Amino acid sequence: MKLTHTQAIQTALCLLALAQAGLSHADAQAGAVIAKNGTAGIAACMQCHGGNDVGNAAAGFPRLAGQNVDYLAKQLADFKAKLRTSPLMGPIASALSPTQMKDVADYYASLPGWKPAPGTPPGSALSVRGAQLAQHGNWDKGMPACFACHGVNGAGIAPHFPAIAGQGAVYIANQLKNWQTGARLTDPQGLMKAVADKLSADDISAVSAYLERPTNPAAGATP
């Protein structure tokens, strides 16, 4: 077969493009299929993580929509590596290939993130204490503000620090307790364990309640 000059160039470009796409593995559309329909032997993610991909707060199934892509992919790999244990999520993550992990992570990261709902913010004592911890920390125990690492208003700082604002309170509380007991070992440098160890049971209730529906702190007044 003889290739003309232009055909040769086209073929080369085509191969290059395919190689790039192949290298990245990230494929939001393939991820969407897994999320909505599942795949051989794997349940649809939506079943637990919610029809609108915003989780199931009451059941403690986390919201994945809008979370940063590297964080999501790393968590799936961490479940598989048993750095995080969950009877529900563990087996599912273990069944995913690295490519599938990247694809679903890419899909969920591409969805809109959490936005504060309009309306009167909760002003309960619990939420006020939670806001204090999230925005200012508890330096008596050497604990920085949650938002120092999780970004302004808890929106996350990619790639290492996930968004925590708008995440379900039950799920957040579970994670903080998992760090305290050593059931979750995913955090780089043990940074999150050091924080969780400085939280009392009451602090955990307060900060989880606040983070499920945080208010916007006065503009500029928080670091």
Added chain:
Amino acid sequence: MMRWVNRLTQNGKFHPMWIVLAVVSVLIVASVVLIPSLHEGNKEAAYDPPVHTTPPHPAAANLPEPDAGQADAAPIAPATQPASFTPPAESAMPSGELGDTIKLGRNIFVNTQVYAKGLVGSGLNCVNCHLDAGRKADSAPLWAAYVMFPAYRDKNHKVNSFEDRLAGCFRFSMNGTAPEYNSKEMIALTSYSYWLAKGAPTGVELAGRGYPKLAKPPLAADVQRGASVYQANCALCHGPNGLGTQVNGSYAFPPLWGKDSYNAGAGMHSAKNAAAFIRVNMPLGKGNSLSVQQAWDVAAFVNSHERPVDPRAKQ
């Protein structure tokens, strides 16, 4: 050609974003190549008179001498155990005119980039080195400083006011310009410090002042060892190249060196202060987890990099 691009786009295996990515990678490579040569340029410029965008400030002429290497806060063999003090709770801040000024002082302190914009020449905020809005003991808290001024400083052989001390951090730590002594910024910062020190004894060295003096390291500080301490413990937040991490154009994690960091005349540019600060306060939330040796090594590494020149050089 366009047809297969479309096809690839549709079946999800190709995204036009790749073109953008490719261009960006080329730019990154180019900057990696170019930046070191720019730095070389800086090195030479260090011996030229520094270029000021604003004319010398009247206040600047009065400034205290450098903080570098100076341990104002190290208690000079105190006869007794220093008194302990707890600043008032944030919620106890008064209302009214004074309250508003105190609040402004706090805002300037935690968000200097916004509230004292014109006076800042770095990407830093005061709170980056004086944690918890200037309240945290062992992080050079404002309340412990406030009660120790006016003070005679050997460094410039004169009595310095508290304003002189604030001015020093503006000029060196923030690589900026000192506010006028009766400006709203100076009055607000003084008011905030005054309020934080409410009930503290005047002229008494309080426990938690400055950064706690760190023991000498077993081995002489070493930049090479410091580099590995840095990659393992600091790069996650301050970036592999020490230039910090930005979100929406402002620093979520401040730069430790480079053009947006403190200048070479700053207190943090002395190994003693940097090692002491790092040991107690870094990695964030895990203070005192580094060994004494690691703290000195990583401080030496941080301060071995290029940063804005000391504004007093050749003045």
